[in-house]
Ligand SMILES: Nc1ncnc2c1ncn2[C@@H]1O[C@H](COP(=O)(O)OP(=O)(O)OP(=O)(O)O)[C@@H](O)[C@H]1O
């Protein structure tokens with residue numbers, strides 16, 4: 001169907017990530033997109049095999065999926081999807097978007113929510129022309145990227161792919177999953193960086209205590 005002929009009935013945010021573990025940065029970014037863009041819901045999609053990360057260094061999908069379910073449980077507009085975890089092979093976003101459009105129909109508008117770090121790498125993603133054609137990209141400010149390089153990237157994607165990019169300025173939250181994992185290894189507190197439920201789950205299952213490669 002021609003884009004012009006589409007009658008948009010719903011707007012869904014897609015929050016894709018390794019979520020190893022999911023933290024308050026992810027939740028705040030998703031909530032801000034939901035609110036600012038008046039989305040109907042945000043679907044959290046933990047990756048099965050993230051294409052740009054070494055899968056040997058990543059916690060098994062089962063734990064990442066449950067932590068995501070626990071973290072979003074209290075928000076009725078947040079939803080969990082296991083489509084990438086269930087799919088074989090690398091978890092490419094293009095395959096996910098195709099699957100979602102088939103599932104929901106063409107009258108859905110998808111807003112892919114991402115931080116600046118992931119956004120800056122999008123030209124290396126599989127079928128990125130398809131991605132920019134079929135979804136809107138919402139970019140949340142993350143530490144370490146100056147306005148000039150960000151604006152250059154936006155300009156490049158706009159020109160080359162006619163992309164629709166929404167710059168979502170948020171207070172910078174210096175929270176990352178890698179920092180949380182490191183804090184656990186160093187026996188430091190992660191309280192207020194993740195939800196209480198996620199903190200309990202991590203403790204109960206002794207996650208991140210050792211470097212994954214050490215425990216093999
Ligand atoms: N603090 C944050 N502020 C804005 N965006 C974030 C933040 N943390 C993660 N994101 C975004 O959420 C998505 C999923 O991120 P991911 O699960 O890889 O978390 P991460 O904290 O970046 O993990 P790691 O430190 O292991 O690389 C990415 O688009 C990333 O840019």
Ligand SMILES: O=C(O)c1ccc[n+]([C@@H]2O[C@H](COP(=O)([O-])O)[C@@H](O)[C@H]2O)c1
Pocket residue numbers: 015016017018019047050051052053091092093094118124125126
């Ligand atoms: O499709 C791709 O080629 C691709 C390459 C790198 C990252 N992604 C997606 O970007 C999102 C954030 O990835 P990450 O590795 O920062 O957690 C997540 O949904 C990944 O599946 C997608």
